[in-house]
Amino acid sequence: MTGRGGAPAANGRPLISCRGVGRVLGGRRRRTEALRDVHLDIAAGESVAIVGRSGSGKSTLVGVLAALDRPQTGRISVAGSDVWSVPERRRRAVRRRFGWVPQDALSSFDPRYTAGEVVAEASAGGGAARRPAELFERVGLDPALAGRRPVTLSGGERQRVAIARALAVDPDVLLADEATSGLDVLAQERVLDVLAAEAGRRALVLVTHDLRVARRVADRVVVLDRGRVVADVAADALETGGPELARLLKAAPVL
Numbered sequence: 540m541t542g543r544g545g546a547p548a549a550n551g552r553p554l555i556s557c558r559g560v561g562r563v564l565g566g567r568r569r570r571t572e573a574l575r576d577v578h579l580d581i582a583a584g585e586s587v588a589i590v591g592r593s594g595s596g597k598s599t600l601v602g603v604l605a606a607l608d609r610p611q612t613g614r615i616s617v618a619g620s621d622v623w624s625v626p627e628r629r630r631r632a633v634r635r636r637f638g639w640v641p642q643d644a645l646s647s648f649d650p651r652y653t654a655g656e657v658v659a660e661a662s663a664g665g666g667a668a669r670r671p672a673e674l675f676e677r678v679g680l681d682p683a684l685a686g687r688r689p690v691t692l693s694g695g696e697r698q699r700v701a702i703a704r705a706l707a708v709d710p711d712v713l714l715a716d717e718a719t720s721g722l723d724v725l726a727q728e729r730v731l732d733v734l735a736a737e738a739g740r741r742a743l744v745l746v747t748h749d750l751r752v753a754r755r756v757a758d759r760v761v762v763l764d765r766g767r768v769v770a771d772v773a774a775d776a777l778e779t780g781g782p783e784l785a786r787l788l789k790a791a792p793v794l
């Protein structure tokens with residue numbers, strides 16, 4: 540593996556730590572090792588892009604990182620807590636440290652709600668609640684859009700509503716799973732601006748097929764191939780070229 544193994548947190552302890560994580564999906568007839576022996580540390584405030592070809596395990600990894608999906612082997616710790624050894628109540632508290640931005644925001648919204656209500660509902664659920672108007676401003680959305688149903692918004696606006704919803708509880712980690720794919724270039728840029736502005740304030744884990752997106756937002760690029768981490772390099776390596784970039788591109792030939 541090409542690797543840095545992850546940067547430590549300021550206090551020397553990573554915010555998220557995966558050790559030897561393995562996740563098998565499917566039943567007896569179709570069994571896939573979606574993750575194999577994954578070791579990965581993510582520090583508080585760090586921005587990490589997870590890249591790899593389709594089916595390499597990216598979405599499975601983010602589900603596991605956010606304590607939503609239980610791996611069969613290995614250990615996941617968040618802020619020093621082994622998430623599958625603590626009681627469910629504490630695991631729920633761990634999950635609240637994550638804000639999700641899905642690929643298809645629209646299908647994740649309750650169709651009865653306006654955009655403002657989507658964000659207000661998320662704000663109401665968290666201790667560190669923020670006002671929806673403040674969140675709209677933060678993601679660069681006109682507050683007048685709050686009264687509209689998401690189905691009437693553009694793809695880029697919907698993604699920004701999803702980011703506002705994710706930020707409502709002031710998460711320690713923002714997880715964005717292909718949050719800009721399917722958007723036109725301008726809308727993509729706006730969403731990336733918003734994600735880049737959050738980078739550093741909190742950890743950002745970005746799943747993407749697009750190395751340009753990774754370079755724009757991430758400090759670090761982790762490449763998965765058939766469930767394994769095959770490269771883990773500083774995003775600068777993409778700018779400066781040299782052996783790190785060559786290794787990265789070799790590890791991810793389809794990118």
Ligand SMILES: Nc1ncnc2c1ncn2[C@@H]1O[C@H](COP(=O)(O)OP(=O)(O)OP(=O)(O)O)[C@@H](O)[C@H]1O
Nearest residue numbers: 564565569571573592593594595596597598599600
């Ligand atoms: N419910 C399931 N049952 C069996 N195999 C599954 C299931 N869900 C996912 N898989 C398999 O697990 C592997 C990893 O899937 P995952 O969705 O994590 O990949 P990905 O890298 O996010 O892909 P994509 O870029 O296409 O979204 C794939 O081979 C996929 O076919």
